[in-house]
Amino acid sequence: MKTAAAAIADNPWLAQRARIARVTPEVPGVATYHLRLVDAQRHAQYAFQPGQFNMLYLPGVGEVAISLSAGAEQQGTWDHTIRAAGSVTRALAQLPVGAELGLRGPYGAGWPLTECAGRDVIVVAGGLGLAPLRPAIHALLAEPKRWGRIHLLLGARTADSLLYPGERSAWERSGLAAQTTVDRATPDWTGNVGVVPLLVDRLAGFDPARAIMFICGPEVMMRYTIRSALKRGIAAERIWLSLERNMQCAVGLCGHCQFGPAFICQDGPVLRSDRIAPFLDVEGL
């Protein structure tokens, strides 16, 4: 029987102990869980690429794959923005601050930030899809000189489910051009109404020839966002999307997240659209 350190390197099933340091309620049903690894040294050494995910483990309930939504440089914790939807996430939502859970990761391929150098970057998010993009936005805004213009196109069902409202203004002050749109407008909403691909259709202020696009959201939204982006002249090789499948092992051993030629856990979740988009259109794949 092995415990702790020695086994981590060679056993992908071993989770590390993490503690809920804080919980920030975001939009209804969604909260950001600020996690701290119990082992201080591991907490300090932990590192991830924006777009990567962790497996969060609640013993007795199960494991769930969640993308990191912010790194320790933000608030000293490793953050996950989660909607209470399934058994694990609902049980997580019941846990008090200070409760322990297991964490494995980071896993998967993240957003290709190096590819952004010198390019206009268009970040397109639907709903909670902004969460896995947030670390990328942080990284982009940290070194604005490395890239061209940075656009954020964000859609949500309703105005009050547009994620990270306060932070978005700060991003805008740092030079990000943000546009939002909602599916359903309440009387007090004066912003855009309609789906995100429409924002892509209308987007001005970028050079299609040198733009790169990151997309995360529901699969249908991503499919039509890609279509709009291609119409706008952005090459398929520069459109990246984050896909979701039922990940269980997270390390390519269990087969659950097969998608066409890819293992989403390992080759993804961030994949290049020219490799994966043809399969998005096939029903039941």
Place this chain on the structure above:
Amino acid sequence: MDELRTIRVAAITRVEGEGGLSIHVRDGAVTGVELRIFEPPRLFEALLRGKALEQAPDITARICGICPVAYQMSAVHALEQALGITIPPPLRPLRRLLYCGEWIESHTLHVHLLHAPDFFGCASGLELAKSHPEAIQRGLQLRKLGNRLLEVLGGRAIHPVNVAVGGFYRLPRRTELAALVDDFARGLEAAEAAARWVAAFEFPDFEQPYDFVSLWHPDEYPLCAGSLRTSDGLLLDVAEFEQQFTERQVPHSTALQAVRRATGGTYLVGPLARLNHCRDQLAPLARALADELGLATPCCNPYQGIVARAVEVVHAFEEALGILRAYRPDSEPRVRYEPRAGRGCAATEAPRGLLYHSYEIDNEGLITRATIVPPTSQNQARIEEDLRHYLPQILALPDDEVALACERLVRSYDPCISCSTHFLKVNWVRQ
């Protein structure tokens, strides 16, 4: 002034489930006792018609989740008789072994979880476990061994899958049975301890001149085979069951009641009947234990049924151990046969007593008629009679105590109806 009391128990079947009790008292005299079995009728005898004979063991098992093996055993023996086939001799002990599993499972359940609490004034075995943890734990572990035997030999404890007309679907591997030997040796000791524990209970002083009916076999304690024996000295072939016993329907019960055809008299089947008739055939340790415990035969106190059950558990462990140790899988699992028209009947000893099945089959092997007489419907009339004799002793008590006392008496027969296994709701209606 006329005093009319009606004691009603709200919920009992031909087979197993929920029943009730109504007691009518006028001027301090018991005028009527009805053991009311209103377990919803499930009409098995009708359902069986048109079914392939091979389905009978699986379908009749579903009559009772506590003693499915008994139903399977009576069914296969009756059908084998109808087909004119005999199972290979090496399979006989395996069928007895399976039956031992069921006796252990069923008897230990009744002894520890259902009946023993009555002797301690507890509502349940779970409650009794708080004051007598060792005894209840021992009972649970004994029951687990019975279930394990059923699982190994039958595939599972409730509704086993391995019983086939002609034998078994698959014979156990020798290693599978050998693996049980050590645990059964320990189980035998625990079963003896349990019997000693039970024999020390205080039993109400109540005896009746029972007409006991059970199977009797010169060479073995009765499980799967034997002749019908009655207390008045008859020794009959099972084929005469329907001439000797008849079922009558009463308006207060979905279960049919059985009586001796000649006299219309009630009779009692079950552990007391077997023990009284077949004490000499008990395995040596069980027999020695019966002597040690001073169990008199004939024993005519129904409350001491629990001791008879505990002794039968010891017998079942003892016999099972012998079979487990001697087993060699050197036979075909079952006899092959061609369907043919015929009729056959059989009785085996369910934990609660004699279980009679009779079938007619056509030349395609489809069942055309089925008759099933379970032990509880045979005991039902006798239980009512006991209550009539017992009630005068206790009528002076308040209603709830009378009800409780009646419940205890009913429970002592281990009737195969779930409510009476531990609860009879008695409604007193003062008229």
Place this chain on the structure above:
Amino acid sequence: MPPADSAASSRLPPQLLAKEDLQALLDALRRAGYRVVGPRLSQGAIVIDELTDIAELPRGWTDEQVAGQYRLQRRPDEAYFGYNVGPHSWKQFLFPPQATVAAAERTAEGWELRTVDDQQPPYAFLGARACDLAAIAVQDRTFIHAQYADPIYRRRRAEAFIVAVDCGQAASTCFCASMNTGPACRQGFDLLLTELAGAFLFEVGTPRGAALAAGLPLRPADEAALAEAAAVRQQAVAQVSKQLDTTDIRQVLLGSLEHPRWSQVAERCLSCTNCTMVCPTCFCSSVREVGDLSGEHVERQREWDSCFNVDFSYLSGGIVRNQIRARYRQWLTHKLASWIDQFDVSGCVGCGRCITWCPVGIDLTEEVAAIREEPA
């Protein structure tokens, strides 16, 4: 990837092991600490189970296999290995159907999280065929890839000693030749036997094999024995009748995702998972959380699972592959096409188990042929 560990250059010259000395091989393996598993008769088939005595081998038996049917038959001779692959594969030993991968214990502070060591003693596989060796090589790529390895598989695989047997016959369902995996064993074994009329041709594939062979009563193989072995192997080659055309198969299948054939096969497919279970390379699994009532002790149990299960593709939005058509297509295109994307090798080794053990006799080679015949 471990390199092929038995290049022909490292082989010693073939020798002969007398039939009656097969027990000596078994004993030597057991003495070396291996739990020997190999073919045995059980439940009307030749399965793989523990062996302690050569008498337990299905000597004199063979099998007849067609799509959806397998029958044992007596052979006219007393051959030890005169049959084809059965319902079991060696996968069950390297990638066990059920295993505990991790455990958690509640403590005063929170949770103690730990892995659970695999306690299985090393296996020796007696009687692996060429397609089996290929299948193990395929699973090596799945379970021991660059970044992560499955600890159970990695350890068991590293320890496993493989005594392969060359086929002298083929079933009607075998198509190893098409997949370039057999029928002759070329690599991946420690020892290789070829059954001749009076002895086994005995070849060593690894230093570990050589070490074990050192204690055995072997004698040099003469020309006649070598010729007989060649004839045995040639007989197997001649008997492999089924074919799967692999030309551009990735493009053909991934380009035919909307082919009407998927709907046709879905009418027959029971989605029962049998093909994936008997497949020696299918590796899908699920992890179950098994806790006690107190909630203090939890085990994470991994079990074989299958892409044919409705729940397998569950996503919070619903079931992705919610029709048999989509699940059959997923299996076949993964096995024969996208496996190549993922592991640079086909997921099919041509053993034919999925054909024999499909209760309704669906034959993947026929499905591929039908799709080829009429491109969608």
Place this chain on the structure above:
Amino acid sequence: MAACPRLAVFKFASCDGCQLSLLSLEDELLTVADRLDIVYFLEATSRVEPGPYDIALVEGSITTPDDLARIEQVRRDAKYLVTIGACATAGGIQALRNWGDSAEFLRAVYATPSYIESLATSTPISAHVRVDFELRGCPIDKYQLLEVLQALLAGRRPRLPAHSVCLDCKRRGTVCVVVAQGVPCLGPVTHAGCGAICPSYDRGCYGCYGPCAQPNLASLTAQLGANGATPRETIVQLRSSFNGYAAEIRAESDRLELPPPGGAPHG
């Protein structure tokens, strides 16, 4: 859920086997009794308390007018209503009467059928009230029952697979009886949960757990027919079993225009 949730066990037309499973949890029984307050369970305790109940386990099918009223009361009293077993979930073996002449059935069994109050049909609980979870099997598996109780205690959905028996057969290394022995087997269309017992005893699955998710009954019945199986051995078995009244099986037997499963000899 309350600190010590109140558990009630109810019985309708059934054999008691499923509720017995709870008592058959020998090693866990006393722990279960610690974690759950068993306030109504006629088979096990004389303690009888009225509702409300946190968890009601319901065994058996609805076959009498009295049952109809009783199940509605159970529903009103129960926070979670869980059906246990084939009777409660699919009508049980007694649902075979649903195809027959139930009055004739009564006459066949009872000399005076007028004493008996019975409905013409045996129907599952879900045909009458909302059911929160259905646990399959004839009988249920005691460990699956434990999982259901654990899940309810933990406030999560029970994790019970809906796949076919075949998968469990293979996991335990059982050789397929259809392919190797030509034995008819309902495993490919039957819901897992028993642990694939029958094939390991050299017999075909006879469908105790009812249809699996998306069963391809048409393909299986075609295959059974092609193998020369007679209806007596196979196809009728699908329906003349404990889950014959399950929707998928009813649909397939209607498609095949099978004769009624019960009733008069020679149907």
Place this chain on the structure above:
Amino acid sequence: MDRTDLLQELAALRFTASLPAAALERLAAVATVARYAAGARIFREGSTNDRLMIIRRGRVALDMCVPGRGEVRILSLAAGDLLAWSALLGAGRMTATATALEETEVLAIPAAEIATACRDPDFGYAWMQRLAAALAERLLATRLQLLDLFADAEPVARD
């Protein structure tokens, strides 16, 4: 705005950009600029309107009146989007109410002029193709909205 500017602008706006030069010229010849202050009603649901519009600057909201719920915002439009296309049909009855969300300018083209121009098969074909594409986009967007895409969206989370 003079005609040359209009022509340039039409060539740059998304809706008209892909039209052939000759078609653009015909449109430029009849287009006029209309300005609306923020909050101004451009047209009302149920009213008739004989001018088709292309937004050149600003944003426009489309609302529909639902009895009991009042005005429900269906869509917002921006520069390059087509507006009031119902003018080309029947009596030109508007199916939604259009309101300028900010200071907005539109290029207004009399529907009758387009109807006349469409008698020229070359213009008619080019115009109808463009119009069909725009309406298809609008329809697709509406369908996506119907799907209520973000209802349960979650990034990578699954359990």
